[in-house]
Amino acid sequence: MLIAIAIMALGAVVLGAALGFASVKFKVEGDPLVDKIEAILPQTQCGQCGYPGCKPYAEAIAKGEADINLCPPGGAEGVGKLADLLGREAKPLDGVEKPPQVALIDENTCIGCTLCIQACPVDAIVGAAKQMHTIVESLCTGCELCLPPCPVECITMEPIQETVDTWKWKYPVVELKRVA
Amino acid sequence: MGLMQLFKFKGGVKPATNKAQSVTLPIAKAPLPSVVAVPLHQSIGGTPRPLVQVGDKVLKGQMIGEADGWISAAVHAPTSGTVREVGMYAAAHPSGLLTDCVVIEPDGEDRWIERQRVDYKALPPEQVRELLRDMGVVGLGGAVFPSHAKTQASRSVPMEELVINGAECEPYITCDDLLMRERAAEVVKGIAIFRDLLQPKKVLIGIEDNKPEAAAAMAEAVKAAGEDFQVVSVPTLYPAGGAKQLIRVLTGKEVPANKRSTDMGVQCFNVATAYTAWRALGHGEPVISRLVTLTGNVAEPRNYEVLIGTPMDELLAIAGPKPDTDGIIMGGPMMGFLVPEAKAPVVKATNCLIAHSPALFPPKAPEMPCIRCGACAQACPHELQPFQMYWFARAKNFGKTQEYNIFDCIECGCCSFVCPSRIPLVQYFRFAKSEIWARERDKKAADGAKTRFEFKQHRDEREKQEKAEKLAKAAAAQAAKKAAEAAAAAASEGAPAEVAAPAAPLATGPGDTPAGPAAAPLSPEEAAAAAKKAAIEAAMARAKALRTQTQPQNTDNLTPAQQQEVADIEARRARLREIAKTELVHADAPPAATAPAAPAAPADNSDTSEK
Ligand code: SF4
Ligand code: SF4
Ligand code: SF4
Numbered sequence: 001m002l003i004a005i006a007i008m009a010l011g012a013v014v015l016g017a018a019l020g021f022a023s024v025k026f027k028v029e030g031d032p033l034v035d036k037i038e039a040i041l042p043q044t045q046c047g048q049c050g051y052p053g054c055k056p057y058a059e060a061i062a063k064g065e066a067d068i069n070l071c072p073p074g075g076a077e078g079v080g081k082l083a084d085l086l087g088r089e090a091k092p093l094d095g096v097e098k099p100p101q102v103a104l105i106d107e108n109t110c111i112g113c114t115l116c117i118q119a120c121p122v123d124a125i126v127g128a129a130k131q132m133h134t135i136v137e138s139l140c141t142g143c144e145l146c147l148p149p150c151p152v153e154c155i156t157m158e159p160i161q162e163t164v165d166t167w168k169w170k171y172p173v174v175e176l177k178r179v180a
Numbered sequence: 181m182g183l184m185q186l187f188k189f190k191g192g193v194k195p196a197t198n199k200a201q202s203v204t205l206p207i208a209k210a211p212l213p214s215v216v217a218v219p220l221h222q223s224i225g226g227t228p229r230p231l232v233q234v235g236d237k238v239l240k241g242q243m244i245g246e247a248d249g250w251i252s253a254a255v256h257a258p259t260s261g262t263v264r265e266v267g268m269y270a271a272a273h274p275s276g277l278l279t280d281c282v283v284i285e286p287d288g289e290d291r292w293i294e295r296q297r298v299d300y301k302a303l304p305p306e307q308v309r310e311l312l313r314d315m316g317v318v319g320l321g322g323a324v325f326p327s328h329a330k331t332q333a334s335r336s337v338p339m340e341e342l343v344i345n346g347a348e349c350e351p352y353i354t355c356d357d358l359l360m361r362e363r364a365a366e367v368v369k370g371i372a373i374f375r376d377l378l379q380p381k382k383v384l385i386g387i388e389d390n391k392p393e394a395a396a397a398m399a400e401a402v403k404a405a406g407e408d409f410q411v412v413s414v415p416t417l418y419p420a421g422g423a424k425q426l427i428r429v430l431t432g433k434e435v436p437a438n439k440r441s442t443d444m445g446v447q448c449f450n451v452a453t454a455y456t457a458w459r460a461l462g463h464g465e466p467v468i469s470r471l472v473t474l475t476g477n478v479a480e481p482r483n484y485e486v487l488i489g490t491p492m493d494e495l496l497a498i499a500g501p502k503p504d505t506d507g508i509i510m511g512g513p514m515m516g517f518l519v520p521e522a523k524a525p526v527v528k529a530t531n532c533l534i535a536h537s538p539a540l541f542p543p544k545a546p547e548m549p550c551i552r553c554g555a556c557a558q559a560c561p562h563e564l565q566p567f568q569m570y571w572f573a574r575a576k577n578f579g580k581t582q583e584y585n586i587f588d589c590i591e592c593g594c595c596s597f598v599c600p601s602r603i604p605l606v607q608y609f610r611f612a613k614s615e616i617w618a619r620e621r622d623k624k625a626a627d628g629a630k631t632r633f634e635f636k637q638h639r640d641e642r643e644k645q646e647k648a649e650k651l652a653k654a655a656a657a658q659a660a661k662k663a664a665e666a667a668a669a670a671a672s673e674g675a676p677a678e679v680a681a682p683a684a685p686l687a688t689g690p691g692d693t694p695a696g697p698a699a700a701p702l703s704p705e706e707a708a709a710a711a712k713k714a715a716i717e718a719a720m721a722r723a724k725a726l727r728t729q730t731q732p733q734n735t736d737n738l739t740p741a742q743q744q745e746v747a748d749i750e751a752r753r754a755r756l757r758e759i760a761k762t763e764l765v766h767a768d769a770p771p772a773a774t775a776p777a778a779p780a781a782p783a784d785n786s787d788t789s790e791k
């Protein structure tokens with residue numbers, strides 16, 4: 001009996017030590033859940049979720065402080081993916097989903113104040129003091145953060161037009177009756 | 181037609197070929213269209229940069245779009261005329277969207293640029309490749325991959341076979357057939373160009389055995405040219421004309437999806453591509469036209485030599501579409517698509533236009549559920565499992581479709597062709613593929629945005645820190661200065677009587693003294709200016725004196741002992757300053773006296789008070 005207890009105790013100690021060692025040795029850098037959540041968020045960095053960027057929102061979700069339906073750019077699809085990842089119930093988006101858009105500076109009106117440059121979270125605007133500014137379309141996430149600071153209101157949002165290169169084949173079901 | 185061992189590819193189907201209709205008449209030249217719209221992007225790779233502007237006069241064969249990068253090919257004016265528009269125009273694309281085009285109004289003269297034939301054998305291969313690119317030579321089999329970029333053998337694997345694709349397996353299409361029948365000699369010359377660039381051990385020309393005339397013409401031309409190319413009849417089985425299938429049939433080699441065929445020592449070109457390569461080098465004619473089969477629901481199916489940019493509806497009208505024609509299919513019935521915009525121009529990839537009618541292509545009965553019969557898997561030439569890919573594409577589970585190698589699918593349509601449930605499998609695969617591409621684009625954009633966002637945050641942080649450091653430094657400097665001033669004030673307080681008395685004369689003094697003697701020899705204006713300057717200086721000195729008097733000092737409430745200590749320190753400093761100043765005064769010209777005068781005042785005082 002005593003021996004059995006001793007063996008069990010020894011086993012417990014050895015395994016405990018092994019586990020402890022493993023937890024130190026194979027420690028994961030960063031928080032994997034936050035990274036996974038962040039990978040789903042669209043990285044628009046618009047702050048519409050109420051957090052100063054996608055990462056803070058991801059952290060808030062991971063901590064259970066924020067709901068999963070606060071990111072309008074991610075849309076219903078994003079909510080669905082988050083729900084899948086976290087094993088939660090998908091719910092309707094808290095906000096309005098907009099078609100993808102980019103900002104456009106009316107270059108004739110721009111006074112070169114650099115305020116929009118400072119506002120853009122992803123460095124998508126180029127320009128210098130008292131020089132005309134312009135937006136690099138391919139880098140713009142459409143977050144709208146550059147609109148309010150512009151003193152002459154020369155920035156507008158334009159929906160992104162579909163091109164031959166970005167066009168997608170539609171889901172077949174609808175087309176069935178028309179095609180040969 | 182040598183006796184060689186042929187291999188088989190898996191799967192394949194035998195749809196009705198419908199080729200006989202369009203081979204009865206020889207190739208005809210399509211009349212000059214009323215307008216030509218040449219899309220800039222007509223090949224895989226970079227979009228050519230337009231070289232012309234609205235209003236420019238262009239000649240037939242003039243380059244109007246310059247290749248952008250290595251994987252790209254130039255585009256040229258198909259006829260002489262005036263550029264009416266450089267902008268968006270209907271695209272020959274299933275989307276029906278617009279694309280960048282150069283729209284030319286022909287002047288009817290069809291006047292060529294100066295054509296220069298080159299002796300390509302005398303040129304280094306690099307230059308030949310550049311020429312091919314600038315002549316706009318691309319794969320005319322449908323893939324429109326720039327040909328010059330395919331003429332480089334792999335570094336590690338020696339080139340063994342050059343496969344020339346004259347199989348033309350897709351129903352209805354006969355343009356390659358007619359090309360080989362009528363222009364075999366020039367096709368052979370074009371093949372020789374690719375042979376010279378790639379230097380393979382042998383050249384195999386694969387032609388489906390339902391085109392004996394073409395095969396005979398080619399064999400004769402090969403013989404006449406004294407070449408050792410082998411013309412091989414391959415069994416008629418769709419899709420034998422797929423590059424991978426033909427390579428498999430002729431060489432037994434399987435080219436995996438992630439490898440280039442040159443990595444396996446083999447390369448494949450279409451016969452029409454070879455023909456245009458020869459026209460480009462041997463005649464100086466860039467690719468401005470191609471053979472197009474007009475067939476389907478038309479009165480007179482036939483092959484035409486058509487200028488690139490010819491509107492499809494205008495072209496089809498030549499063949500006399502019957503009244504019940506309700507659309508145009510570009511390409512064949514297996515892999516082609518219904519053109520959403522009939523005025524879309526013929527492009528380098530347009531090998532066939534089929535007039536569509538409900539009688540010819542009766543609408544399919546509705547799709548039924550998949551019964552997992554496996555017929556599609558048996559028909560698939562790439563040994564895929566279409567029913568699995570369909571299942572997941574339908575459920576929009578795109579990750580799974582990729583696990584079933586959806587990107588190996590060449591969209592040949594064999595699976596849809598055999599499916600007893602009439603499921604449009606290919607459409608599901610196209611849908612899934614474009615969704616996956618879109619997702620990849622989004623993901624890349626999001627990753628880029630994230631990186632830039634993090635960088636910006638990092639930069640803001642750094643800037644903030646730098647600013648804080650600068651501020652701290654400035655504050656420290658300010659504090660030191662204040663302390664010094666305070667000490668000085670304290671020192672002067674030690675002898676308040678003397679400070680008050682000499683401060684006034686000293687402050688005004690410098691203003692008066694230099695002005696006085698200067699006034700006599702100088703002109704009135706200069707005197708006035710000097711007086712003004714002196715007045716300003718005096719005002720500044722006064723202001724300064726005032727400031728030291730009124731500014732709250734942290735030395736106000738000190739014990740006599742502390743005051744004594746501060747005064748001692750200040751006195752030592754003042755002496756040092758005095759020494760420095762006298763040296764400065766000696767070195768400087770006398771008028772400089774105005775500058776040190778004011779600060780010197782308290783120094784002098786404290787000095788004397790010390791004594
Ligand atoms: S709303 Fe969405 S895109 Fe905008 S910052 Fe929040 S998580 Fe990012
Ligand atoms: S340019 Fe404007 S809309 Fe675009 S990412 Fe920058 S701040 Fe957002
Ligand atoms: S052929 Fe059609 S019904 Fe048969 S397994 Fe394939 S998809 Fe299903």
Ligand code: SF4
Nearest residue numbers: 560589590592593595
């Ligand atoms: S379309 Fe794709 S899946 Fe269907 S048979 Fe052809 S290669 Fe196979």
